[in-house]
Amino acid sequence: MATVTQVQNPAASVAKARTRRLRQFDGHDRWVAAAMVGVPTVLHVTLIWIPAIASILLSFTNWKGIRLSDIKWVGFKNYDQIFNAFQRNFFQALINNSVLLVFLFVGPTALGILLAYLLDKDMRGKRIYQAIFFTPVVLSLAVVGFMWKSVIYSTDNGLATQVFGDGKSMDWLGNQSFFVSFGDYGISNNFLAILIAIAWRHTGYIMVLYLAGLKSVDSALREAALLDGSNEWQVFRHVIFPSLKPINVVIAVITVIEALRAFDIIFVLNTPRKTEVLSILTTNNLLGEGGGNVGRGSAYATILFVLCVGFVVWYVTNHYLKTQEGAEE
Amino acid sequence: MTPSTAIDSRRRSRLRPGRVLLYTFVTLTAVVWLIPIVGVIYASLRPFADTLQHGAFSWPRSSFTWDNYRNAWNQSDIPHKYWNTTVILVPALGLTLFFSSMVAFVCSRYSWRFNITLLMVFTAGNLMPQQIIIQPLFQFYNHVELPSFLSNSGKLNGSTWGLILINTAFQSGFCTFVLSNYMKLLPKSLNEAARIDGAGVWKQYWQIIMPLTLPAIAALATLEFTWIYNDFFWAVVLEQQGADRPITSSLANLGGQYFNDDNLIAAASMYVAAPTLIVYFALQRYFIAGLTIGAEKG
Numbered sequence: 001m002a003t004v005t006q007v008q009n010p011a012a013s014v015a016k017a018r019t020r021r022l023r024q025f026d027g028h029d030r031w032v033a034a035a036m037v038g039v040p041t042v043l044h045v046t047l048i049w050i051p052a053i054a055s056i057l058l059s060f061t062n063w064k065g066i067r068l069s070d071i072k073w074v075g076f077k078n079y080d081q082i083f084n085a086f087q088r089n090f091f092q093a094l095i096n097n098s099v100l101l102v103f104l105f106v107g108p109t110a111l112g113i114l115l116a117y118l119l120d121k122d123m124r125g126k127r128i129y130q131a132i133f134f135t136p137v138v139l140s141l142a143v144v145g146f147m148w149k150s151v152i153y154s155t156d157n158g159l160a161t162q163v164f165g166d167g168k169s170m171d172w173l174g175n176q177s178f179f180v181s182f183g184d185y186g187i188s189n190n191f192l193a194i195l196i197a198i199a200w201r202h203t204g205y206i207m208v209l210y211l212a213g214l215k216s217v218d219s220a221l222r223e224a225a226l227l228d229g230s231n232e233w234q235v236f237r238h239v240i241f242p243s244l245k246p247i248n249v250v251i252a253v254i255t256v257i258e259a260l261r262a263f264d265i266i267f268v269l270n271t272p273r274k275t276e277v278l279s280i281l282t283t284n285n286l287l288g289e290g291g292g293n294v295g296r297g298s299a300y301a302t303i304l305f306v307l308c309v310g311f312v313v314w315y316v317t318n319h320y321l322k323t324q325e326g327a328e329e
Numbered sequence: 330m331t332p333s334t335a336i337d338s339r340r341r342s343r344l345r346p347g348r349v350l351l352y353t354f355v356t357l358t359a360v361v362w363l364i365p366i367v368g369v370i371y372a373s374l375r376p377f378a379d380t381l382q383h384g385a386f387s388w389p390r391s392s393f394t395w396d397n398y399r400n401a402w403n404q405s406d407i408p409h410k411y412w413n414t415t416v417i418l419v420p421a422l423g424l425t426l427f428f429s430s431m432v433a434f435v436c437s438r439y440s441w442r443f444n445i446t447l448l449m450v451f452t453a454g455n456l457m458p459q460q461i462i463i464q465p466l467f468q469f470y471n472h473v474e475l476p477s478f479l480s481n482s483g484k485l486n487g488s489t490w491g492l493i494l495i496n497t498a499f500q501s502g503f504c505t506f507v508l509s510n511y512m513k514l515l516p517k518s519l520n521e522a523a524r525i526d527g528a529g530v531w532k533q534y535w536q537i538i539m540p541l542t543l544p545a546i547a548a549l550a551t552l553e554f555t556w557i558y559n560d561f562f563w564a565v566v567l568e569q570q571g572a573d574r575p576i577t578s579s580l581a582n583l584g585g586q587y588f589n590d591d592n593l594i595a596a597a598s599m600y601v602a603a604p605t606l607i608v609y610f611a612l613q614r615y616f617i618a619g620l621t622i623g624a625e626k627g
Contacts, residue, residue, distance in 0.1 A: 025439070029530045036534070037435045040428035040501055041447065047466065047498035048454040054465035065468055111358075118355055131613065132359045135366065138609040138616075140559040142580040143369075143598040150591045151368035157380060159368060200362065205620075212621035232347075261458030264561050279460040286464060286566065297464045305461045312456045316449045 052305065059299035065292045078299035088184065090300075093276045095185050100195065100277065101259035108199040109255045112206025117236060119207070120214040130211070133204040145268025148197040149173065153269075160193075176274040188274035197265050202258065206251055213247030214240070253315050260308050278304045373397050373595035380592055397596035404593075407600050410576035414558060416489055417575055421496040421557050426546055428497065429504035434534045437509040438520055448509055455502025459562050466495070470567055487568055492575070495563050500556060504549050507622050511545040512538060545622055551612045552619035555605045576601050 025033055062074045082090050115133060119126050136144065152159050153172040161170045172193045178186030217240055225235045241248070263279040270280060278300060285297030372380060374393040401407065432451065436444040470486035480488030515538065523533045539546075564578035580594075580601050609616055 025530060032530045033435050033439070036431040036530070037447065040432045040505075041450075043428070043494065044451060044454055044498050044501055047495055048457075048462060048502070049450070051462035051465040051469065052457065054469075055461055058465060065471075068472070115355065115358065118351055121351065123351070123355065127613075129355055129359055131610065132362055134617075135606070135609070136362070138555050138559075138605045139602050140577045140580075140605065141561045142577045143602045144365075146580070146594060146598050147365040147369050150595070151365055151372060154591070157383075159364065200365065204362075208617055208620060212617070257456055261460070263458070263460060267561075267565075279458055282460040283463065283566070286467060287569075294464050294468060301461045301464060304458055308457055308461075312453050316453045316456070319452070320445050320449055 055298045055301045055305065057298075058294055059302040061295045061298075063294040065294045074295070078296045081296065082299055082303075089276055089281060092185055092274060093278050093281050095187070096191055096275065096277045097259060097262070099187055099191070100198070100262055101256065103195055103199075104202060104255045104259050107195075108202040109206050109251060111199075112203045113210050113251070115203070116207045116210035116214060117240070120211060130208070133207050135204070136201045137205050137208075141264035141268055144197065144201060144265060148200075148265075149269060152197075153193060173269055174271050176271070190271055191275045194266055194269050194275055197269065198262065201265065202255075206254070209251055209254070210244075210247060213244045217243055249315075253311075256311060257308070260304065260311075278307075369595045369598060372592045373599050375592055377590045377592040397593050398599070401593055401597040401600065405579075405597055407576070407597070409572070410574070410579055411600075411604075413489075413573050413579075414575040414577070417492045417496065418554070418557050421493045421500070422550065422553055424493070424497040425500045425504055425553055425557075426550060429501040430508050430539065430542065430546065431534065432501070432505045433508035433512055434538055435530075436505075437513040438515075438533070438538060448505065451502045451505040453502075455499065455506065459499065463562075463566055467566060481571060481573065487571055487573075489573055491567050492560075492563055495567065496557050496560060499563075500553055504553065507549060507619070508542065508545055511622060512542055515541055544618070548615045548619035548622060550619075551608060551615040554608055555616070558605055 058071075059078055060073055060075060061071050062077065063071045112133075115129075119129055123129065139147075150158070153161075155161060155169045155171050155174075158172070160172055164170065173190050175189040175193075177189055179189050179192055180187045221239050221243070222235055225239045226232075230238070261279060262277055263283070266275060266277055266280055267283070270276070276284075282297050282300040282304065285293040285300065374395075374397070375389055376391060376394060376396065379389065379391050380387075429451075432447065436448050467486065470491050471484060473485035474483060475485055475488060475490065477483055479490060482488060485491040485494075519537055519541075520533055523537050528537070559577060560575075561577050564575050568574050568578065580597060
């Protein structure tokens with residue numbers, strides 16, 4: 001509440017402004033700010049973080065849902081069951097998540113970066129290509145799932161069957177035999193079919209992010225390196241890629257997160273066995289035939305939580321502490 | 330000829346075979362990418378008997394028809410499902426942007442004890458898999474009772490409100506992250522000048538910072554429209570039955586309803602896809618800006 005009289009003395013008003021900057025909120029401003037932050041925070045914490053912690057607690061109970069008075073502590077029983085009775089499903093899911101992680105990096109993430117790099121070379125029709133590659137990302141999973149199930153993988157008249165089937169019908173999504181196997185586990189053929197659908201969706205996402213990054217690269221750098229006699233690969237490897245470190249980190253983070261939380265496409269195309277991932281096992285204990293098993297479902301959720309949390313915390317603290325330093329420079 | 334055009338023309342002629350290879354590779358990849366989409370559109374325009382007899386990619390033996398679209402519109406009650414989605418999407422989108430812009434504003438424009446911590450909480454909340462929280466959340470929703478004029482099921486579970494709240498809570502993580510990155514870059518002196526003029530916190534938010542943040546809000550609105558519209562998981566679990574299901578999750582059930590007519594489902598799925606495709610093609614610039622503001626500044 002600066003008054004006219006204060007402004008008349010410049011030195012005093014500067015001093016006043018300085019103390020004001022230290023005290024950012026006065027009077028009821030403090031309450032306004034608290035409400036602006038408080039209401040959204042209460043909603044977010046109540047619906048996201050309290051259930052996340054509740055998942056961990058419930059994983060040590062044998063609750064089947066419904067009545068709260070039925071909650072009984074059973075220690076590590078759910079984990080014992082997961083590792084010793086349902087180990088087939090659990091380890092297969094763990095393998096599938098890992099396969100997905102490696103596949104995303106060497107497949108669609110790499111392809112997305114390549115396409116971005118190519119489109120960035122003033123290609124004619126860049127916007128059209130970009131729109132085509134990105135369209136799968138804006139489609140609902142319900143649509144994507146149906147597309148692949150019926151247009152591509154339909155056992156009798158899908159495109160994949162018509163091209164590769166020699167006139168016979170082929171059960172792409174039901175074929176549980178292993179393509180590669182190690183002991184009782186492996187990478188099943190139907191999971192490979194799902195991986196292709198996931199790649200179709202993931203590539204465009206990475207491409208768009210990388211294109212945005214490439215815009216910030218000084219084209220003179222590339223020109224200079226090319227004139228030096230370096231080939232395209234050397235230019236990308238030694239000039240472009242290192243200069244895009246921030247975007248590389250974001251893309252790596254997105255790829256890891258997507259591999260851990262993959263759900264929708266797999267859920268829509270899922271066949272009962274061999275294509276499960278951790279998120280599917282959690283949900284099956286809620287919706288599936290074993291539905292209503294809160295304790296075991298929460299134990300799967302907790303395992304997923306443990307796998308993600310270190311990575312997420314690392315990224316988030318890194319991001320904010322780094323930008324914090326940047327702001328103070 | 331200036332030196333730079335000399336370089337340009339030299340490079341272009343040197344790379345000519347390379348350019349041909351480049352266009353061939355990108356075009357072929359684009360064609361492969363289009364196959365599933367073109368396949369669905371093609372199927373939706375043909376009678377199912379034709380597809381069944383000759384395969385999904387056979388030459389059409391009979392003429393194209395809008396019958397599948399007409400039948401899907403009437404039989405699966407598409408208008409009603411669009412409406413269900415609208416009553417979830419509009420409030421959730423508005424609340425998400427409103428809530429996250431307030432949090433981003435107070436956390437990025439003032440420094441106080443937990444401002445960075447709070448931003449971390451929101452960002453991390455959005456990065457976690459949704460399945461981690463679904464068991465307790467489902468039980469929680471089952472235990473919250475609502476009067477019957479708010480919810481047909483009498484509970485938060487199965488109600489439109491439940492989906493609005495969870496979409497808002499989850500999506501505000503990403504939006505807070507993006508908006509705080511954006512607001513942080515506006516000059517610090519804006520707040521100070523406003524304060525000296527006697528503007529309180531709310532006025533600084535609504536009249537000074539928000540107008541300057543509109544490009545980011547517009548970009549996020551486009552993006553979040555698509556994310557919330559396309560939400561599948563919350564709706565599948567928290568709205569398992571009933572007439573209030575949004576269009577995306579109810580399509581998942583169509584498979585059972587018309588299991589013998591894939592082409593009818595193809596037409597129905599085009600109805601599901603249409604709003605996001607329209608928004609994407611009309612507002613492509615904003616859409617991509619929304620994705621990349623977060624990444625570039627990150």
